[in-house]
Amino acid sequence: MSLLSRGICRGLLVAGATLLATSAFAQMEIKVIAPAAPGGGWDQTARSIQQALIAEKLVKNAQVINIAGAGGTVGLAQFVNGAKGDGNQLMVNGFVMVGAILMNKSPVSLSQITPIARITEETQVMVVPANSPIKTAKDLAELVKKDVAKVTFAGGSAGGVDHIMAALFVGAAGADASKVNYVAFSGGGESLAAILGGKVTAGISGYGEYEGQIKAGKLRAIGVTSPQRLPNADVPTFKELSIDLVLTNWRSVFGAPGISDAQKKTLAELVDKLVKSNSWKDILKQKGWDDAYLPGEPFAKFLADEQTRVGNVMKTVGLVK
Amino acid sequence: MDALASLIHGLAIATQPMNMLYALIGVLLGTAVGVLPGIGPALTVALLLPITFKLDPAGSLIMFAGIYYGGMYGGSTTSILINTPGESASMVTTLEGNKMAKAGRGGPALATAAIGSFVAGTLATLGIVFLAPWLVNVAVNFGPEDYFALMCVAFITVSATFGDSPVRGLTSLCIGLTLGLVGIDKLTGQARLAFGVPDLLDGIEVTTLAVGLFALGEALYVASRRHLVEEKLEPVRGALWMTKADWSRSWKPWLRGTMFGFPIGALPAGGAEIPTFLSYSTEKRLTKHPEEFGHGAIEGVAGPEAANNASAAGTLVPLLTLGLPTSATAAMMLAGFQQYGLNPGPLLFAERPDLVWGLIASLFIANVMLLVLNLPLVGLWVRLLAIPQSWLYAGILVFATMGTIAAKPSVVELSMLAGFGVMGFLMRRFGYPIAPVVVGLILGPVAEAQLRRALQISLGDPMVLLQSPMSATLLGIALLALIAPFALNGMSRFKASED
Amino acid sequence: MDTASERRPDTAGMLIAGVLLLIAVVIFWDTSALQLAPTYGVGPKATPYVIATGMAVLAAGNFWLSWRGDYPERESFDPKAIVLILGGLAALIAIIGLGGGFIPATAVLFAATATAFGRRAVHIDLAIGLALGFIVFLLFDKLLTLALPAGPIERLL
Incomplete structure (x- = not known):
């Protein structure tokens, strides 16, 4: 028994030591705020940042804090109110938060926090089950034009990137985007099951999430939203099918509100080192995320454009009055 | 049979001494975090995942499996000992488990939970080996209308938790349903009953409600009556271990619980709670000791605990065969896979059988470790109840609030916890059953969302509920379960329960 | 649970019935303020209305229980x-x-x-x-x- 318990102790020490084993020269203790519950995209991004920061010894310590709720707006509100001037915090957010802020009539907005950089993006894909009579995005566009109500799209939560893409597709196909029949599911798993089971006409998701199904021939990918074809997949873009639909689900990091220029510069440098590190590149490869690093002013401008576009779609679909 | 050979190979790897040690550490850590009310297996895995980053793939996967099972078992332990469900799936366990603990039978309750989890986990693992491809087809063809029908069946089972008055039971249920309305409507994105409070937008956390009603409510109630009845807990009365009668009353519920848990867990939106409800109400109907239900019937612990564990294994079916993470915990497991550049999906079994079977074998080993670790500890756990009442409840409140503080550190959430505590106290005082509130909060939103999805796809045609054979069958079962007691007993049971 | 002599109206029970009725009213009021309806199927208002109705009925049921004095006896509390x-x-x-x-x-x-x-x-x-x-x-x-x-x-x- 004593041998066993000594073994346990040693194991615990190993586990403990590996947690604490960071070098002393990088002094920052970074808090990475994930405005979502564990398991989702923002949480995984935050945990990947944590993992890479520690592995590269860029900081003394990094902690992920989950503040879930309402498309991230609960986390945003807490960040705006609670992190003022704190140069040691980073918040992960992205495309979905832009819509959530509008939809939930959030009292705080992205303009109140400090944009650092866009870091990753995921291409969106539209799929149909392998046995569907729909072969191409053109076929689906025809169906939509004929009777928009009968074409059901499955995807994530209402007002999210999938919903916006469905509306944009219906609009681009020449039908009334306000009539889109979008069925919101609470998780990627549930909507995938509905697509595979043929309960809905088509499904929408991030490409990475359905890649396995597509490669296994269970789902047919009829279009991706990137401007160019993905390097590792033989799926046409909507653009080349002359359906005007370009969209990526980007993720970004922000600093706290009211931080000094020096603090902002430090964070920007940290993020710059992070995204250029090998650990980060390995993570991107693992997770199937694309590098979309866009720091500083260009990111601020990109953000403004996306806010306008999302706002317009939300009004069309009737998610915002 | 290829599958079996692969499993045996996986077992050989998982039983290497170093890997066994990792499993043990994982189970320990998982239990340590999992006992915190409000921190379920998903968060436990999320928190401890970084630790596994540093190990080699096999060791990491095995520690991971240990954390997962440890986190699940930790929730049951608190349910039984201190009437505080660690997560929503172990809520049902409190109903009989805590009564047993108070009667000095905490030992057998913990033991039947641990052994039942082990039995269910083992059977469900075999289920993955042999039934996965078949089951996943059924699961994928389960549409929104079928889920709605399943929810109807589950709703019928709530009556098993009603106690002696249908009116009071329904009132509790309706309060739960009302709480379930709070938050953003999943289909149109509008806030209901949130009154402009951002913390309410995502709805009411089941664990906050359960911990408030059960743990805080109980503490307030006991404290307020202390001058009347000095409740003296005897940690052990009779045998610490399960008696022969306990065994013979437990084994059938274990098996039946597994039968509920595994297939429903395999459904993409099945969840772990519904099988525990179904199991509890089934055991209550089938038991030869109906008088013990509500006062500590061992069947009421054995069945739901087995169902809970089997459903956890069930979620692996869509995860491994389709790459479908159907629960937060499964999503975390996916993250665990991705550490090794794996994307679970239809090709995973073909491409990396070693790791898949390694994981399944690890789960099996973790399950064994859990048993090895916990059975000897049952005596120790039960001794916790020997702590003086004042310190015991003080400690319970500290851990109950800490779970909420760690999971959602906001003043609003903590205030809700306190509010639910007061509600739990009042409900106890005025004789309203507690469990239906939680059941309503869990089932209500799912039933609504699935019904609305079904009607959205059918463009508003309600016949869709009867056109699906699965849905029609389930609705038939619900109807039967509803009228059978009346038909069998000719209203007499209803009358008796009303008075 | 009660003896016949104790069967008289229970004020606390009536208070509970009142609170339940209040909840039903609040649900009605909150739901009627919802503006957006989906293009297809059932909207977000249907379920709250059903639950609110149920709550109102149960308020009546609880009122009836308390009228009969059918409440568990309450001990003094600290x-x-x-x-x-x-x-x-x-x-x-x-x-x-x-x-x-x-x-x-x-x-x-x-x-x-x-x-x-x-x-x-x-x-x-x-x-x-x-x-x-x-x-x-x-x-x-x-x-x-x-x-x-x-x-x-x-x-x-």
């Missing part, structure tokens, strides 16, 4: 204990809300609850609570990187 525990919770919320940190908040809750359960050694209980909070904080925040609220004491660790 309001001091309730106030102490709720006070401890309120203090915990306040300390955390104001940035006092996890350890002192835990200590206060521990001591308040122990006192509510009849102990008369506040100083010792505070010390135990502090020690408990300290151990828990070290274990979970430092070793397992679970973020717990930090105040002045925690930042020293």
Whole structure:
């Protein structure tokens, strides 16, 4: 028994030591705020940042804090109110938060926090089950034009990137985007099951999430939203099918509100080192995320454009009055 | 049979001494975090995942499996000992488990939970080996209308938790349903009953409600009556271990619980709670000791605990065969896979059988470790109840609030916890059953969302509920379960329960 | 559960019935303010209306129960204990809300609850609570990187 318990102790020490084993020269203790519950995209991004920061010894310590709720707006509100001037915090957010802020009539907005950089993006894909009579995005566009109500799209939560893409597709196909029949599911798993089971006409998701199904021939990918074809997949873009639909689900990091220029510069440098590190590149490869690093002013401008576009779609679909 | 050979190979790897040690550490850590009310297996895995980053793939996967099972078992332990469900799936366990603990039978309750989890986990693992491809087809063809029908069946089972008055039971249920309305409507994105409070937008956390009603409510109630009845807990009365009668009353519920848990867990939106409800109400109907239900019937612990564990294994079916993470915990497991550049999906079994079977074998080993670790500890756990009442409840409140503080550190959430505590106290005082509130909060939103999805796809045609054979069958079962007691007993049971 | 002599209207029960009716009204009122309806299927208003109706019916049912006096008999209770525990919770919320940190908040809750359960050694209980909070904080925040609220004491660790 004593041998066993000594073994346990040693194991615990190993586990403990590996947690604490960071070098002393990088002094920052970074808090990475994930405005979502564990398991989702923002949480995984935050945990990947944590993992890479520690592995590269860029900081003394990094902690992920989950503040879930309402498309991230609960986390945003807490960040705006609670992190003022704190140069040691980073918040992960992205495309979905832009819509959530509008939809939930959030009292705080992205303009109140400090944009650092866009870091990753995921291409969106539209799929149909392998046995569907729909072969191409053109076929689906025809169906939509004929009777928009009968074409059901499955995807994530209402007002999210999938919903916006469905509306944009219906609009681009020449039908009334306000009539889109979008069925919101609470998780990627549930909507995938509905697509595979043929309960809905088509499904929408991030490409990475359905890649396995597509490669296994269970789902047919009829279009991706990137401007160019993905390097590792033989799926046409909507653009080349002359359906005007370009969209990526980007993720970004922000600093706290009211931080000094020096603090902002430090964070920007940290993020710059992070995204250029090998650990980060390995993570991107693992997770199937694309590098979309866009720091500083260009990111601020990109953000403004996306806010306008999302706002317009939300009004069309009737998610915002 | 290829599958079996692969499993045996996986077992050989998982039983290497170093890997066994990792499993043990994982189970320990998982239990340590999992006992915190409000921190379920998903968060436990999320928190401890970084630790596994540093190990080699096999060791990491095995520690991971240990954390997962440890986190699940930790929730049951608190349910039984201190009437505080660690997560929503172990809520049902409190109903009989805590009564047993108070009667000095905490030992057998913990033991039947641990052994039942082990039995269910083992059977469900075999289920993955042999039934996965078949089951996943059924699961994928389960549409929104079928889920709605399943929810109807589950709703019928709530009556098993009603106690002696249908009116009071329904009132509790309706309060739960009302709480379930709070938050953003999943289909149109509008806030209901949130009154402009951002913390309410995502709805009411089941664990906050359960911990408030059960743990805080109980503490307030006991404290307020202390001058009347000095409740003296005897940690052990009779045998610490399960008696022969306990065994013979437990084994059938274990098996039946597994039968509920595994297939429903395999459904993409099945969840772990519904099988525990179904199991509890089934055991209550089938038991030869109906008088013990509500006062500590061992069947009421054995069945739901087995169902809970089997459903956890069930979620692996869509995860491994389709790459479908159907629960937060499964999503975390996916993250665990991705550490090794794996994307679970239809090709995973073909491409990396070693790791898949390694994981399944690890789960099996973790399950064994859990048993090895916990059975000897049952005596120790039960001794916790020997702590003086004042310190015991003080400690319970500290851990109950800490779970909420760690999971959602906001003043609003903590205030809700306190509010639910007061509600739990009042409900106890005025004789309203507690469990239906939680059941309503869990089932209500799912039933609504699935019904609305079904009607959205059918463009508003309600016949869709009867056109699906699965849905029609389930609705038939619900109807039967509803009228059978009346038909069998000719209203007499209803009358008796009303008075 | 009751004897015939006790079957007279129960005021507390009627109060409960009133609260249930109030809840039903609030649900109706809140739901009627929803503006957006989906293009297809059932909207977000249907379920709340059903539940509100159910609640109103149950309010009537509870009223009937209390009219018959069909409520469990209530024993006297010790309001001091309730106030102490709720006070401890309120203090915990306040300390955390104001940035006092996890350890002192835990200590206060521990001591308040122990006192509510009849102990008369506040100083010792505070010390135990502090020690408990300290151990828990070290274990979970430092070793397992679970973020717990930090105040002045925690930042020293």
